Amino acid sequence: MTTTDLPREAAGFNGANCPVPHAEAERVLLGHGSGGLLSAELLRDVIIPALGSAAPSGALEDGAVVHVSSQDLVLSTDSFVVSPLFFAGGDIGTLAVHGTVNDLAMMGAMPVALTVAFVIEEGFPIADLRRVCMSIGDAASAAGVPVVTGDTKVVGKGAADGLFVTTTGLGHRLPGLTPSAERAKVGDVVIVSAPIGAHGTTILSTRAGLEFEADIVSDTRPLHWLVATMATAASHAIHVLRDPTRGGVASTLNEIAQSSDVRIRLEEAAIPIPAAVGAVCEMLGLDPLHVANEGCLLAVVSPDAADRVLAAMRTLRAGQDARVIGEVIDGSGPRVVMHTRIGSNRIVDMLIGEQLPRIC
Amino acid sequence: MTTTDLPREAAGFNGANCPVPHAEAERVLLGHGSGGLLSAELLRDVIIPALGSAAPSGALEDGAVVHVSSQDLVLSTDSFVVSPLFFAGGDIGTLAVHGTVNDLAMMGAMPVALTVAFVIEEGFPIADLRRVCMSIGDAASAAGVPVVTGDTKVVGKGAADGLFVTTTGLGHRLPGLTPSAERAKVGDVVIVSAPIGAHGTTILSTRAGLEFEADIVSDTRPLHWLVATMATAASHAIHVLRDPTRGGVASTLNEIAQSSDVRIRLEEAAIPIPAAVGAVCEMLGLDPLHVANEGCLLAVVSPDAADRVLAAMRTLRAGQDARVIGEVIDGSGPRVVMHTRIGSNRIVDMLIGEQLPRIC
Numbered sequence: 047m048t049t050t051d052l053p054r055e056a057a058g059f060n061g062a063n064c065p066v067p068h069a070e071a072e073r074v075l076l077g078h079g080s081g082g083l084l085s086a087e088l089l090r091d092v093i094i095p096a097l098g099s100a101a102p103s104g105a106l107e108d109g110a111v112v113h114v115s116s117q118d119l120v121l122s123t124d125s126f127v128v129s130p131l132f133f134a135g136g137d138i139g140t141l142a143v144h145g146t147v148n149d150l151a152m153m154g155a156m157p158v159a160l161t162v163a164f165v166i167e168e169g170f171p172i173a174d175l176r177r178v179c180m181s182i183g184d185a186a187s188a189a190g191v192p193v194v195t196g197d198t199k200v201v202g203k204g205a206a207d208g209l210f211v212t213t214t215g216l217g218h219r220l221p222g223l224t225p226s227a228e229r230a231k232v233g234d235v236v237i238v239s240a241p242i243g244a245h246g247t248t249i250l251s252t253r254a255g256l257e258f259e260a261d262i263v264s265d266t267r268p269l270h271w272l273v274a275t276m277a278t279a280a281s282h283a284i285h286v287l288r289d290p291t292r293g294g295v296a297s298t299l300n301e302i303a304q305s306s307d308v309r310i311r312l313e314e315a316a317i318p319i320p321a322a323v324g325a326v327c328e329m330l331g332l333d334p335l336h337v338a339n340e341g342c343l344l345a346v347v348s349p350d351a352a353d354r355v356l357a358a359m360r361t362l363r364a365g366q367d368a369r370v371i372g373e374v375i376d377g378s379g380p381r382v383v384m385h386t387r388i389g390s391n392r393i394v395d396m397l398i399g400e401q402l403p404r405i406c
Numbered sequence: 407m408t409t410t411d412l413p414r415e416a417a418g419f420n421g422a423n424c425p426v427p428h429a430e431a432e433r434v435l436l437g438h439g440s441g442g443l444l445s446a447e448l449l450r451d452v453i454i455p456a457l458g459s460a461a462p463s464g465a466l467e468d469g470a471v472v473h474v475s476s477q478d479l480v481l482s483t484d485s486f487v488v489s490p491l492f493f494a495g496g497d498i499g500t501l502a503v504h505g506t507v508n509d510l511a512m513m514g515a516m517p518v519a520l521t522v523a524f525v526i527e528e529g530f531p532i533a534d535l536r537r538v539c540m541s542i543g544d545a546a547s548a549a550g551v552p553v554v555t556g557d558t559k560v561v562g563k564g565a566a567d568g569l570f571v572t573t574t575g576l577g578h579r580l581p582g583l584t585p586s587a588e589r590a591k592v593g594d595v596v597i598v599s600a601p602i603g604a605h606g607t608t609i610l611s612t613r614a615g616l617e618f619e620a621d622i623v624s625d626t627r628p629l630h631w632l633v634a635t636m637a638t639a640a641s642h643a644i645h646v647l648r649d650p651t652r653g654g655v656a657s658t659l660n661e662i663a664q665s666s667d668v669r670i671r672l673e674e675a676a677i678p679i680p681a682a683v684g685a686v687c688e689m690l691g692l693d694p695l696h697v698a699n700e701g702c703l704l705a706v707v708s709p710d711a712a713d714r715v716l717a718a719m720r721t722l723r724a725g726q727d728a729r730v731i732g733e734v735i736d737g738s739g740p741r742v743v744m745h746t747r748i749g750s751n752r753i754v755d756m757l758i759g760e761q762l763p764r765i766c
Contacts, residue, residue, distance in 0.1 A: 072532035079526070079560025088558060092532055093524075096539030100546035100553045110554035112519045112576060115477055123521035123574055124557045127565075159472045161483035163572045165525070166439070172432035172452055179456030186460035193460045194470035197484045197572075198448060200439025201764060205487075207565035212523045212557075214483055214574035216472060404561060 081292025081338075082397030086301075107227060108149035108288070111219065118219035119158075122149035125212040129404040131174065133252045135244075135264030136340075138211050139181030141406055144266045144340060145291070146215040147189050151270035152287045152343065154225050154277070155217030157191035162213050164198045167206040178209065189268040191215070220274060222281035229285040230306035230346045236372040237345040237356065239272060239365045240265060242295055243323035246337035249405050251326060261322035265341030272364045276345065279358035283351030289343045291406055293397040296335035298344055299372075299382045300396040309377035312384040312394065316371045336397045338405045346374065441652025441698075442757030446661075467587060468509035468648070471579065478579035479518075482509035485572040489764040491534065493612040495604075495624030496700075498571050499541030501766055504626045504700060505651070506575040507549050511630040512647045512703065514585050514637070515577030517551035522573050524558045527566040538569065549628040551575070580634060582641035589645035590666035590706045596732040597705040597716060599632060599725045600625060602655055603683035606697035609765050611686060621682040625701030632724045636705065639718035643711030649703045651766055653757040656695035658704055659732075659742045660756040669737035672744040672754060676731045696757045698765045706734065 077084040094101045102110055109122030126142045136144075147157045162182060166175065186193050244265040251262060269289065276284055286306070290298040295317075303310050319327075319334045327334045341364065347355050352370060359365030382394040437444040454461045462470055469482030486502045496504075507517045522542060526535065546553050604625040611622055629649065636644055646666070650658040655677075663670050679687075679694045687694045701724065707715050712730060719725030742754040 074526050074528060074530040074532060074535060074560055076528050076560050076562060079558060085558060092536050093539050093556070093558070096536045097543035097553055098540065098547065100543040100551075102552070102554050102556075107555075110519070110521075112554060114474070114479065114518060114576075114578060117475055117477065119474065119479075119576070121519055121521050121554055121574070121576055123523045123555060123572070125523040125525050125559045125570075125572060127525055127559045127561050129565075158474060159470070159481055161470075161481050161574055163483045163485040163574075165485050165487055165570050165572075166434045168434060168436050170434040172434060175434060176452050176456045179453050180458070183457035183460040187458065191460070192462070193457055194462050194472060194481055195467075195483060196453070196462075198439060198445060198453070199485045199487045199570075199764075200434055200436050201487050201567060202436060204564070205489075205567035205764075206570070207561060210485075210525050210559075210566070210570065212483070212485060212525075212572035212574075214481070214521055214523075214572075216474075216479070216481055216576060218474060404559075404565075 076403045080397055082297045084398065107153060109153040111153065120150050120153040120155035120217040120219055121214065122146055122153065123212065123214040124149060125210060126406055127210050127404050128249065128406050129207065130252055131208060133264055134248050134262065136266040137178060137181050138209060139178040140185045140266050141340060142211040142213040143182055143185035143189060144268050145406060146213040147191060147268045147270055148289045150215045150217035151273040152289055153217065154223035154273065154287065155219045156270050156274060157189060157215050157217050159194040159216045160186055160191050160213055162193055162196040162211060165206055165210040166198065166200050167208050168200055168203045170208055220277045220281065223277045223284060225284055225287040227286055227288065227302045227305035230302050230308050230374050231285060232308060232374050232376050233349050234285055234346045234374040235349050235352045235370045236310060237347055237368055238318065238342060238371050239359060239368045240342035241318040241320045241367055242339055242342060243319055243327065243334040243337040245340040246402055246405055247323050247326040250402055262326065265339060267341040267364055269343050269364060272343065272359060272362050275358045275362055276355050279354045280351035283348035283355065284345055286346035287343055290339050292338050294336040294338055295344065296382065296394045297396045302346065303380040303382055307380050308374050309380065310372055310382045311375045312372035312382065314384050314386045316369060318367055318369065335394060340406065436763045440757055442657045444758065467513060469513045471513065480510050480513040480515035480577040480579055481574065482506055482513065483572065483574040484509060485570060486766055487570050487764050488609065488766050489567065490612055491568060493624055494608050494622065496626040497538060497541050498569060499538040500545045500626050501700060502571040502573045503542055503545035503549060504628050505766060506573040507551060507628045507630055508649045510575045510577035511633040512649055514583035514633065514647065515579045516630050516634060517549060517575050518578050519554040519576045520546055520551050520573055522553055522556040522571065525566055525570040526558065526560050527568050528560055528563045530568055580637045580641065583637045583644060585644055585647040587646055587648065587662045587665035590662050590668050590734050591645060592668060592734050592736050593709050594645055594706045594734040595709050595712045595730045596670060597707055597728055598678065598702060598731050599719060599728045600702035601678040601680045601727055602699050602702060603679055603687065603694040603697040605700040606762055606765055607683050607686040610762055622686065625699060627701040627724055629703050629724060632719060632722050635718045635722055636715050639714045640711035643708035643715065644705055646706035647703055650699050652698050654696040654698055655704065656742065656754045657756045662706060663740040663742050667740050668734050669740065670732055670742045671735045672732035672742065674744050674746045676729060678727055678729065695754060700766065
């Protein structure tokens, strides 16, 4: 394949006024795994075009709907490379179950079965592998989903960093629920189900051995029952469901704005940021809107059903702090803006590059 | 968790006459990824018990049947860590598609959808990623299965060796086909669909830069059409289907013998081993029966239907060299024996430890 097949170059990015990079020298950067802008570019410019006719069609969601004999099934897959493997509130096993269960839930599906594949570095302690498997078992049992099959590969010392886990989930879509990042409409409200920023700041503080570690615990948890409860309240009113993991709330809302070609306005004062999360972010110069979450969801909902959906969410612990944080507004060009506490408006960008590698 | 929870220890392996290993010191060995005896032990003694009630029940096959609204669906997952990434006849992308399509096929299922998850090392050449994605796209298109969703994670330089790919397949079971490693019966014949040993010896010779490299090409290919053709001939007569990947024909047949509690007798003269494969194995002291394959299957079939199944297989290129290599016989204790060319009998063992790491 020659470099001219690259859509990015075909679109003129390597025009006369730009330095022409030598394609062979292009390399994957940490930021390509951030869940932000570079991730989207890698997918759009490299992976999807190369997959050709076998590639997914339509919007790139957290999973895909597969029609089998008039059934709406959903598949979702994620590799987990979090470092450290163990942290306050969970470990790579917990995350591998919740992450995939939640990706199914964001497609409107309840989990039916999970698969687990391990890549293990030679010399990895068996006791740690057992601990991770117990976390997977506990999290799967608690979520009511069986682990039906798996795979184990071992690579030589130095060829992997301890343990990577890939889970894939098969789900069954709830009737009437067809959320998609393309369905946000002007007038819709944006709901967040829980306070934000706990997972990313937990990983960061664990990694850095910072003193405030004790105050923060990852929010990792399954969200499918929350989605089921929301669907019971008003399934057709739920236009978009996304969990703001890598790239945080800012990146997820930007993706929704772009996919739906709408503008989203956030109300800064409404966004729930725990004091400990705020403190870590301030100390380290992070924007809490860019920090990864593993236990909250963003929903874009019809305004007429918002109260009903919120009331339903608040009946569950996972949604007890659910609240409206913004709305979908008119305006030219997809964008996320924030009405700040001091009354000004600022643009909320997607995360560019890598704020915090190996967060999940 | 304390070490006393280990079934292996509960069963008395650490009794008074054995040295008691310190559990914390137990570490994952390369051999735990071999597909042979150590892999089976890791699964049985560590992973399955730790998963607890969420763990798969019943026999450990290449995938799992999931019942969704009276549909028999099959899920299968595999991580691919092959080194080198590119080799004669394919690359990690080809393998990741064929491996999972074939695992579905061995469960009697046709592929409906694939997912792909990448773990990429920082600095990996974009050109190589594109090449692998093209291989995935080509192999998936050729197999008639779409890649419906995926994931991309990037880890820091040195935290992974280039690229790991995990694919998961959803399949749809063919009516009347319920192959299982537990269903081999005395009197059944053992069929191999193609000459053995090409994949493992190709990887080995590529890795070693050996001169005979040019003579050997990986046999990687999809086998689901072969299975469909066999099912058309005599679906109920097909008792077991397995592809002898890691651990080779010997390990796969030992697994079948143990799962079905039968004895299998191979006829050495009937086993098709290409001359180049034989030469590499002889030079390097490998047993071709332990070498990995990626494009052939083993079938255990009712004797009365064997001719029909063989005739059907031979109509396809993937099965043109199909032949009977052994039979299921009476005898106490599950075991694989081989009637050799010189007229003696020898026991064919499962691969113990790791003959050739990162073969797939």
